Amino acid sequence: MTTETGRAAPSTPPTPPTPRILGGEYVWITIGACALVFLGAFESLAVTTVMPAVSADLDGERLYALAFAGPLATSVIGMVAAGNWADRRGPVAPLYSSIALFVVGLLIAGLAPSMEVLVAGRFAQGLGSGGLMVALYVVVARVYPQALHPAIFAGFAAAWVIPSLIGPTIAGAVTELWSWHWVFLGVVVLVLVALLMIVPALRGLSNEGDAATPWAVARLGWSVLAAVAVLALNLVGDVPGVGPALAVVAVVVALIAVRPLVPRGTLRAVRGLPSVILVRGLAAAAFFGAQIYLPYLLTDRYALTPTVAGLALxxxxxxxxxxxxxxxxxxxxxxxxxxxxxxTALVLGGILLTVAITAFGADAVLIAAAWVVAGAGMGLMSPRSSALTLALSTPETQGFNSGAMTVADSFGSALALAVTSMVFLALAAADPFLGVFALAALLALAAAVLAPRVRAGTSAMGDGAKGSVA
Incomplete structure (x- = not known):
């Protein structure tokens, strides 16, 4: 093509292709990272399915609850340690260490000759899985451009949800065909394969941290206290006479301990990052606090089989x-x-529908429909709260703030489950399900009311670096 003067017209440079998380340089780290999230979620759900068989085989009824409470408690310590480490030295070392702990925990649990040894393995799994998620969030911040954050977090969300569809079935089949031991040991090989996929993309990140960032010894101490409080919440509720009082004390201790683990102003819903963390925790508390009782409601009140009741989830x-x-x-x-x-509005709407259906004894199919609404709300809210957390973080605070986000998930869910358990027992003679769902609705209402405050204020960025009380 030429111009009127006979000169060649300058060619228009080709438009660079829009980057995709499954294209070009990101494909293998995307697959590997999502696989790690998937395997962590699968293991959590699979253990829920096989634990009755494990307990019967190892005569471990006395430690049954601790096998679930332990990983939740120790994951808080892993979250805080990995976040601080990532801020100092970048995400690679904490990621590799967290994966190693997770694998060691799987091996200990899979080879356990007694329930005590299995619980010890579950503790190691919790440390590893907590640190793993925080390190992966920092990897996302360092590897992917901000425009791809919603997409990769959508991948994480899908990787976490899909195991709820297939995990229990696969775990049950493995246990029946071989042994419950392989529910733990089989995952080890898959974790190592996922690790190989992400190694190439991590080579240039080894020292991308701020070595001047101090080791947060005090914050680690608070995380240990918080873990003890979370563990106590799962253990003291059944103590005759004083169980509810002890649970209240544990809630207070947990709230005090969590303050240094989240950005300044989180418990006061300060606009910006603090409100992002708080809203995420409240939404998780509402959703999971209600979800755990849905199968119970459907089997107890509607006389459905566990398989059919599980369809709501x-x-x-x-x-x-x-x-x-x-x-x-x-x-x-x-x-x-x-x-x-x-x-958050959809989560609130789904739980309110569940309250109404429970109160009026409506058809069970409507409960499943209500939970579709709530699930859609979590699918919208969860990835974008992750993206907002990174957007409101500096490179020096990505580890702390990612840790705060996962701590909010764990603490929100743990505290909600403890309190709903108390409500359920207190209303046993009336309508315990209605009480539980009403409490979840209040938590969801708080999340929806506070949601507009996630828009950043002038001082939102970097607050997490201080780790000061909220």
């Missing part, structure tokens, strides 16, 4: 995955603030 999981995928495809066309506000 499957519907919510599918909605979560679909909503996470949709928001990921929309990218920056859907603002993260709007997604969080809409997501």
């Amino acid at each position: 499957t519907g919510g999981a599918l909605a979560w995955s679909l909503a996470a995928t949709v928001q990921g495809r929309m990218g920056m066309r859907l603002s993260s603030v709007t997604a969080v506000r809409l997501g």
